[in-house]
Amino acid sequence: LPIEGRVFDDVEKFYDRLPAKARVNGGVGHMPDQNFVFGTPQKLLPNVFVREGYLFYGWLGTGNYGDGQLVSNLDLDGDGIEVLRADWKKTNAESVYYSVENGTATITGVSFALSGELVIPDVIDGYRVTRIGPKAFYKNKNLTDVVIPPSVTEIGELAFYENERLWSVRMSPNVTKIGEECFRLCSVLGSITLPPSLKVIPGSLFASCKRLEVLEIPEGVEEIGVTSLWGCESLLSLTIPSSVRNVGNGAFYRCSALADVTIRPGVTNFGATVFSKCTALSSVKIPEGVVSLGADIFEDCESLTAVSLPASLRTVGYGLFSGCHKLETVELAPGNASFTFVDGVLYDKGMKTLLACLCGRTKALIVPEGVTRIADFACTRCDKLRSVQLPSTLTDIGVCAFSSNDYLRYVVLPPSLRSMGSMAFAYCDYTYGVFFRGNAPETEADDVFEGTVASLYAPPGSTGWGASLPCSWNGRTVNAWPSCCFLRYDFRGGEPGVDAPGRAQAGETIDLSPPEKKGCVFAGWTVTGGIDPAQVEFAESSLVIRSVPTAGCEVKLTANWKSLSLTDTKYALRLLSGNGTSAGVVSAFESGCVYKLPTNPFACPSGKRFAGWACSNGKLYDDGMLVFDLAQPGETVTMTAVWE
Secondary structure (H helix, E strand, O other), rough: OOOOEEEOOOOOOOOEOOEEEEEEOOOEEEOOOOOOOOOOOOOOOOOOOOOOOOOEEEEEEOEEOOOEEEEEEOOOOOOOOOEEEEEEOOOOOHHEEEEEEEOOOOEEEOOOOEEEEEEEOEOOOOOOEEEEEOOOOOOOEEEEEEHHHHHHHEEEEOOOOOOOOOOOEEOOOOOOOOOOOOOOOOOOEEEOOOOOOOOOOOOOOOOOOOOOOOOOEEEEEEOOOOOOOOOOOOOEEEEOOOOOOEEOOOOOOOOOOOOOOEEEEEEEEEEEOOOOOOOOOOOEEEOOOOOOOOOOOOHHHHHOOOOOOOOOOEEOOOOOOOOOOOOOEEEEEEOOOEEEEEEEEEEOOOOOOOEEOOOOOOOOOEEOOOOOOOOOOOOOOOOOOOOOOOOOOEEEEEEOOOOOOOOOOOOEEEEOOOOOOOOOOOOOOOOOEEEEEOOOOOOOOOOOOOOOOOOOOOOOOOOOOOOOOOEEEOOOOEOOOOOEEEEEEEOOOOOOOOOOOEEEOOOEEOOOOOOOOOOOOEEEEEEEEOOOOOHEEEOOOEEEEOOOOOOOEEEEEEEEEEEOOOOEEEEEEEEOOOOOOOEEEEEEEEOOOOOEOOOOEEEOOOOEEEEEEEOOOEEEEOOOOOOOHHHHOOOOOEEEEEEE
């Protein structure tokens, strides 16, 4: 193979034309010379050498090259000549079984006496081998590595199913079709290259291949089938090429080591549970062009912190972010015509349906007026959610909408509610009370509150329960309201804290977190509605209603704000007493400067001592400590005194 160009060699001589030779290395045949231009990539000529009883495996030189491989600047040895020798592997023709159809051979099995490497011949008894039949090596326990010749274009379903010792497969580059479950349960398979001519990665192709760490999906693949890489627990990274249009249900389900996913523009549809239980996955960017995401697509992605959704997205399935406990924000591209993302909650564009609540949110969930439906699984498994306010426009709560919310304490259901889906509030372990404010909703399910110990309450005179209160309804006892009132909130542009309870009983102390608003400090609540404001007593993070004039009366709490008059370069520090005495203190700090924290101004509770400051950024600070940029300009950071 002569090479054209000027190349500087080991003996510091220049050659205008350097010869490189191909050696048949035990085979027969002749190959023409091939010219290369230095620095220009070019494919090697396809091998034409043959050797009886052997399979051509590539070229051996100063490097190893595949048949027809694209090469550039072949390495040269000392004499300025690159020698490529044909590499041969002895086939196991005597050990394989085959059938003949239309003049070509299909491999149907192998002798159980063969152990270790299997080199499938390209020609057997004069017949060209073009197929590996279904179940050809089904549950073989002896093969460790397999070489498939270039003559093979199709591999049948279950061909290598549960080959428990198979760790390496050299694939024919000319395979255009592989059957479903072909390599399923090959538990030690660690090395395989998919052929460039493949259009479809079939269902369960590599399901439960637990040692598969790297897999390159070739450009040209158009579809990734259902559960194709299900349970590939060692797969570290993945790139979905631009040729792919559809990704099937559960394609990468439980790929627990998968930390890096790149999705090229071109995909339009993702099925259900595609990335479910990918516990190492920290971020996903869904590219423009994707129009649908299936149900539970990110279920139990425990490390997921960032998701980007495109403007092209039109439909999403239920349980979109279920179990993503670290996910606190989602970026929705401007111009999306189907969805609105507000305060950690995904709604349809008209804000009529609440579709998904981020499981990592710590604030109370205030569903705005106008929303009529909570979608199936919309707020399930929000482990940090403690308070929910539902609007007076709500008519429908879907299947499992609030299930498995362990710390959701009380639920107040509006009088507009008409229907509730199966297990809507199931397994809410610490929900103590559910308060209906109207008549019994319609439901065909008797498991709405399955596994939830909450007591159910309804207003006197309401209907649909089957009898006068107390009575049994869907297997649960419904009691008349206790002496309680219902709380509604107007945050006036602010955001709720962790606790924003929906009901309060007379004399009960309940947690009520101060809300937050950028550029302002909270200045207390204004009380209106069906109660004398003098009957409401506020502490720093709680309230007590001394008496309730009428059971079920509504109390509206409106947040008051005091502007800090911060410039664009300042942030506010708010100190809270944390059950000590005295009111809170607010200071303004210049961004970009180092400050010494103020000395604790609060009186110590009896029998305790001051132990530092618990900051809203999650850190603990000592009294008088030097700090730098605790918050962004215009924001407020809160420190609460810690006593021990």
